[in-house]
Amino acid sequence: xxxxxxxxxxxxxxxxxxxxxxxxxxxxxxxxxxxxxxxxxxxxxxxxxxxxxxxxxxxxxxxxxxxxxxxxxxxxxxxxxxxxxxxxxxxxxxxxxxxxxxxxxxxxxxxxxxxxxxxxxxxxxxxxxxxxxxxxxxxxxxxxxxxxxxxxxxxxxxxxxxxxxxxxxxxxxxxxxxxxxxxxxxxxxxxxxxxxxxxxxxxxxxxxxxxxxxxxxxxxxxxxxxxxxxxxxxxxxxxxxxxxxxxxxxxxxxxxxxxxxxxxxxxxxxxxxxxxxxxxxxxxxxxxxxxxxxxxxxxxxxxxxxxxxxxxxxxxxxxxxxxxxxxxxxxxxxxxxxxxxxxxxxxxxxxxxxxxxxxxxxxxxxxxxxxxxxxxxxxxxxxxxxxxxxxxxxxxxxxxxxxxxxxxxxx
Amino acid sequence: xxxxxxxxxxxxxxxxxxxxxxxxxxxxxxxxxxxxxxxxxxxxxxxxxxxxxxxxxxxxxxxxxxxxxxxxxxxxxxxxxxxxxxxxxxxxxxxxxxxxxxxxxxxxxxxxxxxxxxxxxxxxxxxxxxxxxxxxxxxxxxxxxxxxxxxxxxxxxxxxxxxxxxxxxxxxxxxxxxxxxxxxxxxxxxxxxxxxxxxxxxxxxxxxxxxxxxxxxxxxxxxxxxxxxxxxxxxxxxxxxxxxxxxxxxxxxx
Numbered sequence: 266x267x268x269x270x271x272x273x274x275x276x277x278x279x280x281x282x283x284x285x286x287x288x289x290x291x292x293x294x295x296x297x298x299x300x301x302x303x304x305x306x307x308x309x310x311x312x313x314x315x316x317x318x319x320x321x322x323x324x325x326x327x328x329x330x331x332x333x334x335x336x337x338x339x340x341x342x343x344x345x346x347x348x349x350x351x352x353x354x355x356x357x358x359x360x361x362x363x364x365x366x367x368x369x370x371x372x373x374x375x376x377x378x379x380x381x382x383x384x385x386x387x388x389x390x391x392x393x394x395x396x397x398x399x400x401x402x403x404x405x406x407x408x409x410x411x412x413x414x415x416x417x418x419x420x421x422x423x424x425x426x427x428x429x430x431x432x433x434x435x436x437x438x439x440x441x442x443x444x445x446x447x448x449x450x451x452x453x454x455x456x457x458x459x460x461x462x463x464x465x466x467x468x469x470x471x472x473x474x475x476x477x478x479x480x481x482x483x484x485x486x487x488x489x490x491x492x493x494x495x496x497x498x499x500x501x502x503x504x505x506x507x508x509x510x511x512x513x514x515x516x517x518x519x520x521x522x523x524x525x526x527x528x529x530x531x532x533x534x535x536x537x538x539x540x541x542x543x544x545x546x547x548x549x550x551x552x553x554x555x556x557x558x559x560x561x562x563x564x565x566x567x568x569x570x571x572x573x574x575x576x577x578x579x580x581x582x583x584x585x586x587x588x589x590x591x592x593x594x595x596x597x598x599x600x601x602x603x604x605x606x607x608x609x610x611x612x613x614x615x616x617x618x619x620x621x622x623x624x625x626x627x628x629x630x631x632x633x634x635x636x637x638x639x640x641x642x643x644x645x646x647x648x649x650x651x652x653x654x655x656x657x658x659x660x661x662x663x664x665x666x667x668x669x670x671x672x673x674x675x676x
Numbered sequence: 677x678x679x680x681x682x683x684x685x686x687x688x689x690x691x692x693x694x695x696x697x698x699x700x701x702x703x704x705x706x707x708x709x710x711x712x713x714x715x716x717x718x719x720x721x722x723x724x725x726x727x728x729x730x731x732x733x734x735x736x737x738x739x740x741x742x743x744x745x746x747x748x749x750x751x752x753x754x755x756x757x758x759x760x761x762x763x764x765x766x767x768x769x770x771x772x773x774x775x776x777x778x779x780x781x782x783x784x785x786x787x788x789x790x791x792x793x794x795x796x797x798x799x800x801x802x803x804x805x806x807x808x809x810x811x812x813x814x815x816x817x818x819x820x821x822x823x824x825x826x827x828x829x830x831x832x833x834x835x836x837x838x839x840x841x842x843x844x845x846x847x848x849x850x851x852x853x854x855x856x857x858x859x860x861x862x863x864x865x866x867x868x869x870x871x872x873x874x875x876x877x878x879x880x881x882x883x884x885x886x887x888x889x890x891x892x893x894x895x896x897x898x899x900x901x902x903x904x905x906x907x908x909x910x911x912x913x914x915x916x917x918x919x920x921x922x923x924x925x926x927x928x929x930x
Contacts (some may be wrong), residue, residue, distance in 0.1 A: 546774070553770050557699035561706045612699025620679075622690040 268326045269363035272305050272355065274335070277598045280516070282377040282398060284348025285594065287339055289332070291364065292324045294356040295383050296415040298404070300443045302478040304487050306355035316484040329363055333370035340372050346642070349375025349397070358384030361391045368395045382422040389425050399436040401429060404447055406455035414446060423459070430463035438469045445493045448500040461509040469506050473517035474499045536580060539570040540592045557612030564617050564631040571631055589638045678703060685886060687791065701890050702795050707776035710789040711883070716756035717797035717894035720804035720865050721923060722908040723748035728811055729830065732823040738816050741808070742864065750872040753885065755906065756796055761880045792883035798869045799894040800923035801862055802851040803930040806915035809858040810848040826914060833912045833919050844916040852929035895923040
């Protein structure tokens with residue numbers, strides 16, 4: 266049985282393919298992109314990371330059955346949230362045999378391969394016939410520039426792209442937008458021309474430059490040395506692709522950036538900002554040493570924001586449900602901090618309904634939405650309930666009547 | 677039930693209506709409570725077990741055993757609360773900004789808010805009620821079990837007393853079956869806890885002790901022991917439970 270070297274397994278990924286996914290980052294990459302923001306993914310050996318938090322080794326060896334077992338435990342979550350597993354890196358094709366073994370052991374889970382395309386065609390084939398979707402990176406079409414920025418020629422990448430297209434597998438082209446390097450009109454036009462008539466192409470994703478790309482280098486004892494100006498604006502030229510009939514989108518999150526610009530420093534103006542503000546403030550209470558922090562009367566303090574957005578038409582109900590679901594998912598993330606016997610019991614309770622301070626019925630549409638999202642997201646970690654426990658608060662007036670205090674779902 | 681319960685324990689009606697749940701199920705008033713909702717648990721099974729063993733040895737009647745149970749519950753309440761008389765909380769500047777009280781009074785949360793109560797959990801109530809019911813029914817009413825046999829069986833963790841254990845498990849009344857007699861023993865246990873909390877009076881933080889019905893993790897800890905816990909652990913108990921078996925959680929049957 267093959268062993269694989271993994272530098273991270275991230276649960277609850279929402280940007281690494283459709284639905285809710287777990288991304289497995291395989292360690293080792295043949296390329297050395299100047300803008301690489303995961304430098305610990307480059308070396309195919311375990312490395313020591315020295316940071317303020319102390320030192321740790323990055324790179325864990327897994328047997329294919331152990332890794333498959335971890336992923337299979339989450340199968341129900343993937344299914345409920347139309348997600349699956351994404352193999353990323355590093356370059357997963359460098360460990361193609363191992364990844365193939367893992368995939369063969371998965372219980373019918375949707376698998377996405379996120380690759381640079383720089384690999385032996387034989388290795389690419391091994392995985393191509395096993396995955397449901399491919400995210401394929403195209404960085405630069407000019408071979409000289411490609412070699413300068415990645416230390417590898419791109420002939421292999423373009424060759425494998427042809428193999429991918431002729432295989433009939435569905436794929437997405439991903440272009441990292443590096444200012445002044447890959448985002449030039451010349452390069453983007455060349456990419457559009459290369460891919461526009463390929464069968465199987467679903468769309469082109471333009472990935473915004475990560476200005477924190479250099480953040481991890483010092484901890485690895487490496488030096489981040491871009492020869493381009495990181496601070497110049499990135500050109501997100503979607504039109505170049507659309508003119509050739511290619512569906513293209515910019516994978517930036519201006520909305521997230523705008524929200525974080527605002528909250529929690531200033532009062533939230535929208536439901537989305539209010540959720541983000543709550544999440545941050547809640548996390549900070551936790552980080553400042555108060556463990557087991559409940560969320561209080563969520564439907565009471567959140568409803569005014571949601572109502573305003575719905576009334577103004579800024580938000581429709583579907584999007585509101587999505588935001589709520591995202592919030593619930595985020596509460597499940599990195600919150601397994603409770604040291605008691607009930608593992609995963611992190612105290613994130615929500616109190617719903619009831620009466621207001623004057624004794625009037627306080628059940629509102631958000632009350633029901635929370636119950637519905639809680640049911641639909643069905644986020645029950647097999648290692649212990651990590652779902653935000655929802656308590657229905659009693660009300661003497663409604664369908665809560667006489668049921669007094671009933672527990673919706675308990676961790 | 678909750679709102680009147682809170683007003684009975686000194687909460688203003690408007691505040692009581694605004695209650696939210698602390699991270700488990702205890703009640704808090706958002707922005708106004710510097711409450712420690714779980715300072716510990718009272719082990720009802722330990723209180724009842726000690727009373728049953730001492731009472732049967734002393735030739736008590738059922739009343740006597742219940743009196744002993746009451747005293748044991750009160751004793752445990754005092755033990756749980758005592759360390760909190762010297763509670764020193766570190767300042768919590770960030771948390772304070774989220775509290776209405778602290779902002780209005782310009783005072784850190786660690787110095788207290790409108791409500792500064794402590795909560796005590798009553799743990800293993802169904803087990804304790806069942807144990808008392810077994811004694812009441814089999815030893816006193818039916819006289820089918822001799823006190824000395826029950827004491828010997830408890831000491832032996834029911835090893836060699838299988839017939840007696842089966843009798844207890846199958847023939848004595850259990851909480852949760854709409855049996856007035858045993859259910860009233862359950863109520864009686866919670867009344868003892870409430871009474872003991874009331875008798876305790878004000879704490880050093882000017883609050884009261886709030887009796888609760890949750891068992892948190894204590895239904896396991898108090899049955900099996902846990903590092904660093906003060907609360908008494910029991911061996912075999914009179915409802916037929918052998919040493920180490922967990923108690924029923926919260927208000928669940930034994």
